[in-house]
Amino acid sequence: xxxxxxxxxxxxxxxxxxxxxxxxxxxxxxxxxxxxxxxxxxxxxxxxxxxxxxxxxxxxxxxxxxxxxxxxxxxxxxxxxxxxxxxxxxxxxxxxxxxxxxxxxxxxxxxxxxxxxxxxxxxxxxxxxxxxxxxxxxxxxxxxxxxxxxxxxxxxxxxxxxxxxxxxxxxxxxxxxxxxxxxxxxxxxxxxxxxxxxxxxxxxxxxxxxxxxxxxxxxxxxxxxxxxxxxxxxxxxxxxxxxxxxxxxxxxxxxxxxxxxxxxxxxxxxxxxxxxxxxxxxxxxxxxxxxxxxxxxxxxxxxxxxxxxxxxxxxxxxxxxxxxxxxxxxxxxxxxxxxxxxxxxxxxxxxxxxxxxxxxxxxxxxxxxxxxxxxxxxxxxxxxxxxxxxxxxxxxxxxxxxxxxxxxxxxxxxxxxx
Amino acid sequence: xxxxxxxxxxxxxxxxxxxxxxxxxxxxxxxxxxxxxxxxxxxxxxxxxxxxxxxxxxxxxxxxxxxxxxxxxxxxxxxxxxxxxxxxxxxxxxx
Numbered sequence: 001x002x003x004x005x006x007x008x009x010x011x012x013x014x015x016x017x018x019x020x021x022x023x024x025x026x027x028x029x030x031x032x033x034x035x036x037x038x039x040x041x042x043x044x045x046x047x048x049x050x051x052x053x054x055x056x057x058x059x060x061x062x063x064x065x066x067x068x069x070x071x072x073x074x075x076x077x078x079x080x081x082x083x084x085x086x087x088x089x090x091x092x093x094x095x096x097x098x099x100x101x102x103x104x105x106x107x108x109x110x111x112x113x114x115x116x117x118x119x120x121x122x123x124x125x126x127x128x129x130x131x132x133x134x135x136x137x138x139x140x141x142x143x144x145x146x147x148x149x150x151x152x153x154x155x156x157x158x159x160x161x162x163x164x165x166x167x168x169x170x171x172x173x174x175x176x177x178x179x180x181x182x183x184x185x186x187x188x189x190x191x192x193x194x195x196x197x198x199x200x201x202x203x204x205x206x207x208x209x210x211x212x213x214x215x216x217x218x219x220x221x222x223x224x225x226x227x228x229x230x231x232x233x234x235x236x237x238x239x240x241x242x243x244x245x246x247x248x249x250x251x252x253x254x255x256x257x258x259x260x261x262x263x264x265x266x267x268x269x270x271x272x273x274x275x276x277x278x279x280x281x282x283x284x285x286x287x288x289x290x291x292x293x294x295x296x297x298x299x300x301x302x303x304x305x306x307x308x309x310x311x312x313x314x315x316x317x318x319x320x321x322x323x324x325x326x327x328x329x330x331x332x333x334x335x336x337x338x339x340x341x342x343x344x345x346x347x348x349x350x351x352x353x354x355x356x357x358x359x360x361x362x363x364x365x366x367x368x369x370x371x372x373x374x375x376x377x378x379x380x381x382x383x384x385x386x387x388x389x390x391x392x393x394x395x396x397x398x399x400x401x402x403x404x405x406x407x408x409x410x411x412x413x414x415x416x417x418x
Numbered sequence: 419x420x421x422x423x424x425x426x427x428x429x430x431x432x433x434x435x436x437x438x439x440x441x442x443x444x445x446x447x448x449x450x451x452x453x454x455x456x457x458x459x460x461x462x463x464x465x466x467x468x469x470x471x472x473x474x475x476x477x478x479x480x481x482x483x484x485x486x487x488x489x490x491x492x493x494x495x496x497x498x499x500x501x502x503x504x505x506x507x508x509x510x511x512x513x
Contacts, residue, residue: 240467242463242464242465242466242467243465243467246464246465251458251462251463251464251465252462252463252465253461253462253463254463254465255440255463255465256465256467256490300436300437301420301437301472301488302440302465302470302472302490303490303493304467304490304491305490305491305492305493309419309420309432309493310419311419311432311433344460344461400457400460400461400462401453401454401457413460413461414439416437
């Protein structure tokens with residue numbers, strides 16, 4: 001496997017780019033592995049990468065039912081940030097932010113991290129107070145945060161609606177300058193290449209249909225192309241965690257919901273940052289190709305359909321128009337949906353399960369993409385050592401039994417409200 | 419657009435309704451002190467891929483709570499009853 005560099009680019013350019021080798025192998029499955037990871041998205045591939053890199057566990061397979069990054073890794077809106085304030089969340093997401101900052105060099109693969117900053121707009125004095133509190137928690141933990149008043153937001157983002165007619169007047173914003181975006185496909189591919197180089201087998205087009213049992217312990221997976229034995233089975237299938245857990249006899253504090261995203265036709269450079277509307281669930285950024293990338297709210301009812309309904313299309317575009325009236329004549333180019341693990345407190349799971357031999361990474365709600373590197377890093381740690389790292393110690397299933405939910409929004413056990 | 423056949427109002431667009439919750443969970447008896455039963459009731463869900471029994475509120479119509487079956491893979495709507503009737507039927511069946 002060649003190392004990518006400016007030199008290799010020039011060398012391959014001179015030979016007409018005909019001699020690039022493939023970025024990862026397409027191996028036959030071995031009959032048994034130390035660890036089988038179910039799900040070849042960003043989280044599963046990152047877990048495999050860090051198992052090999054940090055813990056020297058290379059007898060690992062990643063089993064994917066479709067193609068790499070074809071689920072939520074390829075369906076998100078590519079935003080990375082670490083503006084969390086609940087104990088258990090804050091330092092986990094900050095670990096992720098720090099891994100993002102060095103990820104392209106670490107993987108020798110350009111994940112196009114762009115730290116263009118992120119604004120969370122506030123539309124009332126109460127929201128400003130909440131933002132100030134959040135910012136102070138972040139700064140107390142060594143994470144960058146700035147609070148801007150209306151005049152400063154207007155100076156920085158002049159294209160938003162500051163008129164008297166604005167339905168939700170902008171009072172200010174909390175800003176994280178290290179937040180930004182990354183290229184989502186490249187994250188999956190970079191981790192895949194890195195894991196493959198260290199000996200991990202990536203097995204695509206293999207759906208897990210059940211588990212192999214050894215007494216009460218899981219001893220492998222049954223797939224659409226035969227059995228694979230494993231000492232440890234690790235689920236990284238957010239969106240389908242409930243389904244895969246059910247096969248093992250587990251009920252999870254998760255509902256699956258559908259979330260839509262949109263891209264407009266390409267436009268001249270306009271939005272050089274990430275903006276979250278504070279009055280409705282809506283946010284936008286502009287891709288390198290010029291399209292405005294828009295995210296909206298859940299469809300609100302449980303769904304595995306990976307297709308959304310029109311009421312949310314209207315809701316999202318109404319939010320866009322309310323925030324940024326100059327968008328009103330842009331046409332939508334693409335529109336898609338992904339299915340989310342919506343957990344009962346809005347926070348994820350990286351944990352051993354009550355079933356011996358089964359490990360769970362899921363419950364990512366809307367926010368799985370930004371967590372990808374730390375999720376893989378912490379899950380690999382948990383699998384390798386059979387104990388959590390301090391940064392994912394709170395992401396257990398038992399927190400609901402103990403009354404220690406990590407509920408950033410404080411809305412209670414209502415998955416579609418997070 | 420999902421359309422729901424309300425027993426009172428007839429076939430209406432989903433925008434008239436608000437999704438409530440999973441209708442398959444049942445509250446433990448009030449004297450039940452088993453912690454796990456209550457944790458299961460408040461937090462844990464079957465989250466099925468396929469037919470799902472759920473509460474909807476016809477908030478912009480007759481304001482009745484409904485219990486309907488909906489397929490989470492296709493969004494197809496199955497049976498739809500008033501919640502109080504559906505609750506009665508469950509209790510009858512349990513007798």
